[in-house]
C-alpha cells in the first residue's frame with residue numbers, strides 16, 4: 001500500500017497505517033502494551049471522555065534522515081507534557097518510560113509509512129489518553145486508555161513555507177485566562193473550531209488569539225505558538241493560557257545558538273507594527289511565516305512581510321530545525337531519539 005503513496009503531495013491528514021499501540025489503566029496501574037491493527041476503539045457510552053471531556057493528546061514526528069536513519073524529535077518533552085495535561089484533568093499520568101516504549105514501538109511497527117528523506121514529509125505520531133469509566137456524576141474516571149497512532153503527513157498549512165495572512169478576532173476566545181490552555185486538551189480545540197472556520201472562510205490561515213483576560217497581548221496562533229523577529233531579537237509571548245510549544249522551545253535554543261537574543265514576555269498587539277518577521281510554530285506547523293496580521297475589529301493591517309517572502313531569520317531558524325530533525329547537522333542538544341531500524 002505504501003508504494004502507492006505520493007509522499008511529496010501528502011497533506012496534513014489521516015492516512016491509515018498498519019498498527020497502533022494501546023495500554024489500559026485499571027485498578028490503579030498501567031497494564032501490558034497491546035498492538036492493534038484495528039483503527040476503532042470500543043468505549044462505554046457513559047465514559048468520561050465522551051461526557052466530560054477527559055481527553056488529552058500529543059503530537060510529535062519521526063523523520064527519515066539523509067543517512068536513512070529514523071529520528072524521533074524530543075519525545076521526552078512530549079512525555080512530560082502529556083503527564084502535565086493528565087494532572088490538569090485529573091487523569092492517570094502515563095509514566096515517561098511507558099510513553100517512550102510505546103512511541104518507539106508504534107514507529108517501528110509502521111516503518112513502511114515513514115516518508116523518504118527526499119519527500120520532506122514525516123510520520124506524525126499522535127498519542128492520546130481518554131477516560132474510559134462509565135460515570136454520570138462529574139468525577140474523574142478510574143480507568144483510562146492510552147493509545148498511540150501514527151500517520152504520514154505533509155505540511156499543515158497548504159502554503160508550506162510561504163507566508164500567509166492571519167487575523168485577530170476579539171469575539172472569540174479559545175481558553176479561559178486560568179483555564180486549560182496550558183494543557184493539550186481536546187476541548188480547547190473544540191472551542192477553537194468556530195473561530196478557525198470563520199477565519200478560513202475569510203481567507204486567513206489561522207486566528208491569532210489575544211490573551212483572554214485583557215485582549216491586549218498576543219497569545220498564540222490557532223494550533224501553534226507565535227514568535228516574531230524584532231530588531232534582531234526573537235520575541236515570543238509569555239502567557240498562562242498558551243500551550244508550552246516544544247517547537248518554540250527548540251527554536252529559541254537554535255536562536256541562542258546563532259547568537260540571537262530571546263525575549264519571552266508580554267507582547268502588546270500594537271508591537272506588531274515594529275517587527276520585521278513573524279511565524280506560527282509547532283510540530284505540525286514547523287515554522288510557518290506570517291505575511292500580514294489583520295485586526296478585524298479595528299481594520300488595522302500589520303504588514304510584516306512587504307514582499308510576501310519569508311524573512312531571513314525565520315528562514316535560517318526553519319532550515320536549522322529541519323536539518324537537525326533530518327540528521328543533516330549534528331544534534332548538539334541530544335534532541336533526537338535515533339532508532340535502530
Ligand code: PLP
Nearest residue numbers: 223224225243245246247282283
Ligand atoms: N499551541 C497549540 C494550541 C498547539 O496545538 C500546538 C501543537 O502542538 C502548539 C502550540 C505547538 O506545540 P508543539 O511545538 O509542541 O507541537
Ligand code: COI
Nearest residue numbers: 059060223282283284285
Ligand atoms: C501539533 O502540532 O502536533 C498539533 O497538535 C497541532 C494540531 C494539528 C492540533
